[in-house]
Amino acid sequence: MSLLLGKPAAQQLREKQFQRVNNLRAKDLIPRLDIILLCQSLDESPYVLAKKKACEDISIECVIHQFPVHTSQSDLLHYIHALNHDPACGALICQLPLGAHIDTEEVVRAIDKTKDIDGFHPENMGGLALGHSDVFVPCTPAGILYLLRYYNIPLLGKHIVILGRSRIVGLPLHLLLSQKTVGATVTLCHSQTPHLADFCRRADILIAATGKAHLVKADWISPDTILVDVGITQVPDPNARRGYSLQGDIDPEAGEKARAVTPVPGGVGPLTVAMVIENCLKAWEKRLD
Numbered sequence: 095m096s097l098l099l100g101k102p103a104a105q106q107l108r109e110k111q112f113q114r115v116n117n118l119r120a121k122d123l124i125p126r127l128d129i130i131l132l133c134q135s136l137d138e139s140p141y142v143l144a145k146k147k148a149c150e151d152i153s154i155e156c157v158i159h160q161f162p163v164h165t166s167q168s169d170l171l172h173y174i175h176a177l178n179h180d181p182a183c184g185a186l187i188c189q190l191p192l193g194a195h196i197d198t199e200e201v202v203r204a205i206d207k208t209k210d211i212d213g214f215h216p217e218n219m220g221g222l223a224l225g226h227s228d229v230f231v232p233c234t235p236a237g238i239l240y241l242l243r244y245y246n247i248p249l250l251g252k253h254i255v256i257l258g259r260s261r262i263v264g265l266p267l268h269l270l271l272s273q274k275t276v277g278a279t280v281t282l283c284h285s286q287t288p289h290l291a292d293f294c295r296r297a298d299i300l301i302a303a304t305g306k307a308h309l310v311k312a313d314w315i316s317p318d319t320i321l322v323d324v325g326i327t328q329v330p331d332p333n334a335r336r337g338y339s340l341q342g343d344i345d346p347e348a349g350e351k352a353r354a355v356t357p358v359p360g361g362v363g364p365l366t367v368a369m370v371i372e373n374c375l376k377a378w379e380k381r382l383d
């Protein structure tokens with residue numbers, strides 16, 4: 095079994111991104127990422143802190159607009175509209191998930207599609223489905239494709255099985271990997287799929303994005319299978335410094351048996367963050383057109 099580490103791939107991207115930031119600055123564009131976050135404390139959101147750090151590492155300004163968890167839908171839409179119209183804001187994320195009192199669909203639709211670097215706006219998602227190249231591809235799917243290509247894993251004609259159909263990972267990943275430029279045959283499984291193990295056994299590449307710790311067992315895969323573990327579940331662990339450890343969707347025995355596997359943490363995660371930066375730069379570079 096070999097480990098598909100995310101950091102070297104992310105580092106390769108970062109070097110090119112740093113150059114792109116300099117190019118923008120040379121043309122008097124100051125790239126900036128705006129993140130709207132509803133939370134009590136920033137410490138609750140390690141993902142946002144990771145995005146901020148990634149920005150700072152390559153001199154992209156990151157502005158976090160932090161509001162209380164109980165912020166109303168209309169106030170949230172008001173903040174989004176203000177940033178949509180602010181020329182200093184070129185890339186905008188409203189960090190999900192939002193509370194149950196918020197209509198997430200409406201929030202996603204409200205973000206200017208040219209600033210929607212998460213790629214969740216219906217026009218970006220629809221463009222991805224139609225194979226348009228000028229849309230923002232959601233960051234985790236884009237990161238997974240980058241990782242597979244970085245490790246020269248053949249995709250053309252391969253059978254890729256995805257577990258999970260969320261708008262953030264599974265659904266856009268299905269759209270991305272089904273494109274002609276990738277050439278894979280993709281099966282999308284979910285919580286209502288019967289006989290999940292049978293689908294997994296037919297995969298050349300199995301991508302698990304369910305958030306169900308250690309769901310994929312060793313007898314679900316063959317020794318030739320490539321495993322991509324997207325899942326991150328916090329499991330109480332008295333021996334861990336923070337009192338919990340992070341577990342992926344793939345049982346360690348399955349990882350041992352496979353040809354290759356992405357670790358959790360340190361596999362897909364660094365690429366997701368790298369793709370946030372990639373999409374942010376893409377949004378700013380469109381201003382040069």
Ligand code: NAD
Pocket residue numbers: 234257258259260261262263264283284285286287290303304305306309324325326327362363364366367
């Ligand atoms: P989600 O809860 O929105 O979706 C989970 C999906 O898994 C659903 O489509 C559901 O049908 C499917 N599912 C649940 N149980 C299943 C089962 N037993 N068998 C088959 N399918 C099942 O979650 P999400 O936002 O897509 O995230 C999934 C996981 O990926 C989470 O652990 C999340 O933390 C992680 N994640 C990691 C990254 C990263 O960068 N590494 C990025 C995004 C999400």
